[in-house]
Amino acid sequence: MTHSSIVFWFGNLALVFVLSVVTLRSFTRARRAARSSWEDLVKRLQWIDPAKVEKIARDLIDEPVEAKGEPGKSGLDASKIREMIGGFDGLEILKNNSKALIDLAAHLQRWYPEALKVAEELRLDARELEWYIDRLRGAEKTGNLEISFPFYAQHAIAIYYRMGRELLTFCERTDPMMFASLQKAI
Amino acid sequence: MHLSRLDFIFWAATFVGHVALLCTLIGRNRVNKYPIFTTLIAVNIARTVTLYCVFNFGTEKQYSHTYWSLAILDVALQFGVVYELAARTFRPLGVWARDLRNDFAGLICLSLIVATCLTWLATPPARKVLDIVVIKGKFFSSVCMIELFVGLLALSATAGLQWRTHASRISQAFGVYSIVCVWIDIAHNYFGFRSDNHIFFILSRIRVCTYLCCLCFWIVTLGPDEPPLRQMTDEMRSRLSEFRPKIRQDLEKFRSRRLP
Numbered sequence: 001m002t003h004s005s006i007v008f009w010f011g012n013l014a015l016v017f018v019l020s021v022v023t024l025r026s027f028t029r030a031r032r033a034a035r036s037s038w039e040d041l042v043k044r045l046q047w048i049d050p051a052k053v054e055k056i057a058r059d060l061i062d063e064p065v066e067a068k069g070e071p072g073k074s075g076l077d078a079s080k081i082r083e084m085i086g087g088f089d090g091l092e093i094l095k096n097n098s099k100a101l102i103d104l105a106a107h108l109q110r111w112y113p114e115a116l117k118v119a120e121e122l123r124l125d126a127r128e129l130e131w132y133i134d135r136l137r138g139a140e141k142t143g144n145l146e147i148s149f150p151f152y153a154q155h156a157i158a159i160y161y162r163m164g165r166e167l168l169t170f171c172e173r174t175d176p177m178m179f180a181s182l183q184k185a186i
Numbered sequence: 187m188h189l190s191r192l193d194f195i196f197w198a199a200t201f202v203g204h205v206a207l208l209c210t211l212i213g214r215n216r217v218n219k220y221p222i223f224t225t226l227i228a229v230n231i232a233r234t235v236t237l238y239c240v241f242n243f244g245t246e247k248q249y250s251h252t253y254w255s256l257a258i259l260d261v262a263l264q265f266g267v268v269y270e271l272a273a274r275t276f277r278p279l280g281v282w283a284r285d286l287r288n289d290f291a292g293l294i295c296l297s298l299i300v301a302t303c304l305t306w307l308a309t310p311p312a313r314k315v316l317d318i319v320v321i322k323g324k325f326f327s328s329v330c331m332i333e334l335f336v337g338l339l340a341l342s343a344t345a346g347l348q349w350r351t352h353a354s355r356i357s358q359a360f361g362v363y364s365i366v367c368v369w370i371d372i373a374h375n376y377f378g379f380r381s382d383n384h385i386f387f388i389l390s391r392i393r394v395c396t397y398l399c400c401l402c403f404w405i406v407t408l409g410p411d412e413p414p415l416r417q418m419t420d421e422m423r424s425r426l427s428e429f430r431p432k433i434r435q436d437l438e439k440f441r442s443r444r445l446p
Contacts, residue, residue: 116341
């Protein structure tokens, strides 16, 4: 057997193995999502104080940038934001909740094709949220966490707040029962 | 070229299966939703008739040329069906999801790179250049096809996108057929590809049997209508469209802030 033949057979085995694993995982995930009820998905949302999330997010959205004289700096200071959200643990909850929100939007899409746009927006937002949290992890390793935390964390929280609002609004317009259960959890 | 009675039965069964499926697609009005898939089935009917005529009235060389020319068309249409299924899953409202469009393009590139590398490494035990080209070509298309199907499944599961019933049924059968084809084409790379090769006939019959099962599956599952979707009322839609610009404005506002 030549060297290229060995690589060919090894490559085929690796390809079959990778494709089998991906198929199994995707199939299991799709099946689980299809069998989950709205209530099951809502239960996946971990509790985080919505009033604090809103306060931090609104501080970023409502604060006039020019009035502060320092672009990028918000009304709440770093330690306050960190304390309110519960540090990295709180941000991890937001990250996990963002995935649950995407699954909730996907669940709605089974009945309302229009929910596709909501799910798409949520997926894009979730990617951005993850990006901010990854930057914070990087900043922690390089010792720049204190400088980076207010900017990245507040943006991540604002994105999460927007995701929640978008999904809540869609539910409110389409299904009051789903809206009620989601409002309690988010 | 000698064909046994069993081979003729398979040939006839494939023809009848294709005709029955085409009747289902036209009769149940699936042509508008799946035009490429319908074309593939219609081309396969024409292919069977053409090959039968060339087999009986033409030379072996003519048969070989016709067979491989139509096989290329068949593979091209199969890739078209993959695109059609992806389009029905990832753009149910007529527009590709922004985040998935790039992922889908990436998936195509990755599939082509992996399939090209494996095909380049393949050294099938065949003497004629044409046989090597045929074995490698079939292997390349099989690997691409299975990669695309698995990739689409993974993308839709990650994004939480639901496959519509008919698209799901078409892809399930195509997925199974592609898996069998990959194994058969890997075997061809080991055993070679000669008309007197007993293993070649066994592998070909396995391929045809699998395809016949797929045809039966499609005939049964593409007949019934898909469950209807609920539609938003015009009022719901207008209230939602009023809300979206407001929330987008908020987002743009805080995105515009500069990094520290």
